[in-house]
Amino acid sequence: xxxxxxxxxxxxxxxxxxxxxxxxxxxxxxxxxxxxxxxxxxxxxxxxxxxxxxxxxxxxxxxxxxxxxxxxxxxxxxxxxxxxxxxxx
Amino acid sequence: xxxxxxxxxxxxxxxxxxxxxxxxxxxxxxxxxxxxxxxxxxxxxxxxxxxxxxxxxxxxxxxxxxxxxxxxxxxxxxxxxxxxxxxxxxxxxxxxxxxxxxxxxxxxxxxxxxxxxxxxxxxxxxxxxxxxxxxxxxxxxxxxxxxxxxxxxxxxxxxxxxxxxxxxxxxxxxxxxxxxxxxxxxxxxxxxxxxxxxxxxxxxxxxxxxxxxxxxxxxxxxxxxxxxxxxxxxxxxxxxxxxxxxxxxxxxxxxxxxxxxxxxxxxxxxxxxxxxxxxxxxxxxxxxxxxxxxxxxxxxxxxxxxxxxxxxxxxxxxxxxxxxxxxxxxxxxxxxxxxxxxxxxxxxxxxxxxxxxxxxxxxxxxxxxxxxxxxxxxxxxxxxxxxxxxxxxxxxxxxxxxxxxxxxxxxxxxxxxxxxxxxxxxxxxxxxxxxxxxxxxxxxxxxxxxxxxxxxxxxxxxxxxxxxxxxxxxxxxxxxxxxxxxxxxxxxxxxxxxxxxxxxxxxxxxxxx
Numbered sequence: 001x002x003x004x005x006x007x008x009x010x011x012x013x014x015x016x017x018x019x020x021x022x023x024x025x026x027x028x029x030x031x032x033x034x035x036x037x038x039x040x041x042x043x044x045x046x047x048x049x050x051x052x053x054x055x056x057x058x059x060x061x062x063x064x065x066x067x068x069x070x071x072x073x074x075x076x077x078x079x080x081x082x083x084x085x086x087x088x089x
Numbered sequence: 090x091x092x093x094x095x096x097x098x099x100x101x102x103x104x105x106x107x108x109x110x111x112x113x114x115x116x117x118x119x120x121x122x123x124x125x126x127x128x129x130x131x132x133x134x135x136x137x138x139x140x141x142x143x144x145x146x147x148x149x150x151x152x153x154x155x156x157x158x159x160x161x162x163x164x165x166x167x168x169x170x171x172x173x174x175x176x177x178x179x180x181x182x183x184x185x186x187x188x189x190x191x192x193x194x195x196x197x198x199x200x201x202x203x204x205x206x207x208x209x210x211x212x213x214x215x216x217x218x219x220x221x222x223x224x225x226x227x228x229x230x231x232x233x234x235x236x237x238x239x240x241x242x243x244x245x246x247x248x249x250x251x252x253x254x255x256x257x258x259x260x261x262x263x264x265x266x267x268x269x270x271x272x273x274x275x276x277x278x279x280x281x282x283x284x285x286x287x288x289x290x291x292x293x294x295x296x297x298x299x300x301x302x303x304x305x306x307x308x309x310x311x312x313x314x315x316x317x318x319x320x321x322x323x324x325x326x327x328x329x330x331x332x333x334x335x336x337x338x339x340x341x342x343x344x345x346x347x348x349x350x351x352x353x354x355x356x357x358x359x360x361x362x363x364x365x366x367x368x369x370x371x372x373x374x375x376x377x378x379x380x381x382x383x384x385x386x387x388x389x390x391x392x393x394x395x396x397x398x399x400x401x402x403x404x405x406x407x408x409x410x411x412x413x414x415x416x417x418x419x420x421x422x423x424x425x426x427x428x429x430x431x432x433x434x435x436x437x438x439x440x441x442x443x444x445x446x447x448x449x450x451x452x453x454x455x456x457x458x459x460x461x462x463x464x465x466x467x468x469x470x471x472x473x474x475x476x477x478x479x480x481x482x483x484x485x486x487x488x489x490x491x492x493x494x495x496x497x498x499x500x501x502x503x504x505x506x507x508x509x510x511x512x513x514x515x516x517x518x519x520x521x522x523x524x525x526x527x528x529x530x531x532x533x534x535x536x537x538x539x540x541x542x543x544x545x546x547x548x549x550x551x552x553x554x555x556x557x558x559x560x561x562x563x564x565x566x567x568x569x570x571x572x573x574x575x576x577x578x579x580x581x582x583x584x585x586x587x588x589x590x591x592x593x594x595x596x597x598x599x600x601x602x
Contacts, residue, residue, distance in 0.1 A: 068322070
């Protein structure tokens with residue numbers, strides 16, 4: 001199964017998102033390079049609003065991800081509660 | 090986000106459906122075909138426009154809110170960078186030449202693509218795709234502005250940044266970018282989406298805007314990096330738009346497959362032919378090194394594109410025809426491109442140099458199968474000539490490919506000693522190409538390319554066959570470039586001496602100690 005990935009600007013707004021991804025996706029690999037944090041996962045990666053809210057203790061709108069998003073790879077499905085990247089093949 | 094998040098009364102899916110679908114009506118006092126005259130002539134068949142959905146489900150109100158937020162963050166960084174004179178904190182003034190290339194080649198192409206997208210957005214019959222394409226048009230205008238503003242900090246202190254629009258129209262080494270943009274502008278709306286959103290953005294732009302930008306951050310340039318990352322957040326959306334549109338077209342009508350595949354073959358290759366500059370920036374212009382072009386290609390192109398096409402195979406699509414050759418060239422592209430730029434070092438608006446010993450060693454380590462064998466000896470030869478006072482300059486006019494307009498410097502797949510030449514007869518004339526793929530693009534649409542404006546031809550024509558040696562060098566004067574300041578070797582240039590006189594690079598050197 002190929003990897004999906006997502007990358008964010010490495011900053012304080014991205015930190016709880018990355019923490020939430022690591023909590024929800026045990027196979028995710030986080031790689032930091034200057035200014036950037038990239039997360040790879042085999043086949044599927046899910047970002048959950050609730051997990052981010054648990055990290056920060058305040059409401060979060062998943063569309064806010066776009067502000068610090070840099071790039072992604074995989075089929076995207078987004079609703080109010082989850083942001084999912086996946087490959088079927 | 091500085092605004093508090095409020096819980097909304099409708100779900101994201103409901104808001105998206107309400108604000109992007111059913112906005113369309115059937116016109117009565119003019120026919121639909123007169124209102125939308127361009128979205129059928131290419132031969133694409135769409136049966137049900139309502140099936141197109143943006144996977145980000147972005148609505149116009151959310152779009153402007155998030156874009157506003159991105160701009161505020163970006164301009165705070167650019168201002169802080171300028172207020173702290175961070176232009177002197179970059180690793181080395183050689184690095185600034187990469188900013189010049191971004192301003193000369195990348196920013197203008199974004200401007201041109203914004204115009205093509207605005208036209209495309211107007212002329213699609215489907216409302217949801219129209220909304221998404223219009224957002225992409227605004228994004229590209231924003232990127233042009235952001236890149237220009239981010240570079241303007243440097244324009245106050247360095248040469249070669251003052252005339253990007255004039256250079257884009259005239260300079261021979263930017264012709265591949267200009268020609269790409271013109272080719273997009275003169276295509277139909279569906280071909281444009283396959284060209285820009287799918288082939289260019291989803292397959293190739295990560296190389297410049299992700300690993301290269303991270304490298305630029307490593308070199309202390311947060312101004313360009315902030316613009317680059319901010320722009321690529323929009324491009325993540327453009328990628329999805331491109332992929333969704335390709336899937337949509339392939340499920341609308343079986344006859345669409347052949348057209349879409351031909352466009353992907355064409356536009357992957359045209360986009361790939363913009364990569365020599367990016368490859369060279371990655372391997373030769375980032376003074377503090379991090380990742381090679383080859384690694385960047387493997388991680389950000391090879392792996393994700395193969396994963397994407399494994400997925401798209403269910404729709405009958407295969408990898409673009411030029412794929413194997415493009416992957417093969419990862420060992421060579423940056424070195425061959427730098428060789429062209431060095432050879433024409435007085436006919437381009439950036440400075441060139443021979444990498445220092447530790448940099449050559451780094452290239453050896455990153456390219457164990459190609460650099461030491463093919464490219465290091467040539468650089469050593471140039472360095473030796475330069476030391477003897479005979480700096481090598483290429484005095485010929487480059488022979489340019491009729492389609493991609495790159496000089497013919499690409500080598501055959503599997504044989505880096507043999508330059509690839511192809512030619513085709515058409516209406517009694519011979520046309521020359523850098524590759525089978527450009528040859529095929531020409532043969533599919535000869536009327537589009539047979540009268541292409543090639544810089545070398547134009548220069549020869551203007552001088553009526555007179556002295557050729559310095560034509561290229563002189564041609565840049567028309568774009569307000571001054572030889573000796575904006576062109577030539579970095580060593581001893583004004584950029585070099587000024588940076589040193591002004592104490593540039595000290596922070597970075599101290600940080601390394």
